[in-house]
Amino acid sequence: MTWVRDLIRASGLYLIVFATGAAFVLGSYRIDHHSFWHHFTRDIGIACLVAFIVIVTIEQRQRREQNQEIRRFLSETHEHLFSTILGVEFPGEVWKLLVQKVMKEKFFRKDTHVFYKLSDPAEPRQIGGIDVVTIQQVTSMEVVNLTGDRVVFPARFFVERLQGPDHQPVLDRKPDIEVSVDGIAIAQSEMKAREPVGKSDEIYNLYEFDVEIGKDDSKIVKMRDYPRDKLVVDSEMWRSVYVCDGLFISITFPDTLEVDIDAIHPDPIEILYRSDTMITARIERPLLPHNGVAFWWSRRAAVAAPAAREPEEAAAP
Template sequence: MNPIKRLLEDPAPYMHLIRAFALYLIVLVMGVAFVLGSHQIDEHSLWHHAVRDIGIAFLVAFIVIITIEQRQRREQNQEIKKFLSETHEHLFSTILGVEFPGEVWKLLVQKVMKEKFFRKDTHVFYRLSYPAAPRQIGGIDVVTIRQETCMEVVNLTGDKVVFPARFFVERPQGQNHESLGDSRPDIEVSVDGTAIPQSGMKAREPVGKSDEIYNLYEFDVEIGKDDSKIVKMRDYARDKLVADGEMWRSVYVCDGLLISITFPDTLEVDIDAIHPDPIEILYRSDTMLTARIERPLLPHNGVAFWWAPKAPASPPAPAPDGAVTALENC
């Protein structure tokens, strides 16, 4: 709302400012009035000099008041900010009775309290399947894995902002576990149902060991004030060992996680949370597992799941000679 309109509608919160402004205005007007009035008096008279000096004194007082007021207000604002910062820093200690280390508080402020975005309704889908033509990595059979992530990204600020959407996808491996170069296979990304072309992806220089294992995809999503966007990403098919594992971790804070995994009935799949809360299994069958983390995830929280071929069923042991079964006794 316009500040002037807000002042006219409800002046009460601004009365101290109005009074201060009125006082400054009176001092200024009196100074100008005395100086101008002195010119109406004979300049050789004592009254001319007295009235002029009084006017000059008012003007000097106005300048001094404005200068000192601004400096005091600036210092006061700095003290208030310092006080609020220290108060916030010790707030959790006061409430919970636990003294948090300074670095913990800084991390919390930087990664949570000052975050411009929040993710809602984060759903992750994985599909494990056998390739049409059997193949191996390092002499071990493989399965194919694909992942799709869907989320709603909410703008927490009062301005239009750009959300840097980032996805880390494991690089394809060759038959001897070698990474297949810096190739970046296509991934499918959409924002509110509109596909993002590969040309819209940003490149990034390698910054660590993880860049030798993962391809990083990054693109900008413009989100308006008090708005949100639905972002979906589907990665390329990757080969994994028939007994292997996978991790999904959140780059940003989100309000929870729902994950579904489909797989052949010849595999056993299990899952665990990378989170203080245990994971909740909602559904499990021979070919599907659905689980969730109900409470919010901080950056790098997520899930880990793993799979392996089911052990072959053991044949029934032969009955001893002369023994009869319960069915034969009926």
């Protein structure tokens, strides 16, 4: 590359100036200290060394300023890249969010599979006068380290507390969860139960476990919660915390429930299979943070049996 050759050539010239100055200074001590040539040779050497120091100082300052200018230019270029390509002027805050949440992210999730199971409880019960069903979730993913260093991935698992008709938590029991990394179960004593940090978090229990991932490595993380109560007319959302390459979801349910699903994503969800007791679907393209799916259910309306027909009277002869 031209700039590399220029840098090597310039560095060689600087070394020549330094070597010349050092040679003149050292050589002056071989000449009689009282002679004219001693002082002349020494002064030339000192001048070369001073010139070397000045040149290197100026070069470093110019290079630093040039690097700052290049970084500023690249930052502006990146910020206006989409505007230039698409012809649309994006607000600066949009670009900052994209850089912070996507381009500077340390992790990427692959092969994200989510499984839900809705069931009728063994013993029918109600909360706030409304029938209850149980729900259980299993999430599996491959977490890839995008950095060149060993990093810690915070495996976070949000469990929604039961909501009553007044939209207030009526059951504050924190359900147990199971976590495994590359097939090795993690002791529940190692799980950290974080307290809600805001008003919107009061309806969730948040669990977190730190997973160490080596340089250019990945880990298979699997999380399962124990069955928890939901209302018979209710909904559930699954959203991605990090960017992932897509999503596969499967929901099983009794034939007494009617279930539907939609994507929290610019693309519509693709239904792969649907029956009276199962839905499998996917989002093929990547999900950004907080993209995901929402599904809802209600008691299936009973289908009335057709009325028996009255026997027709025989026609009179």
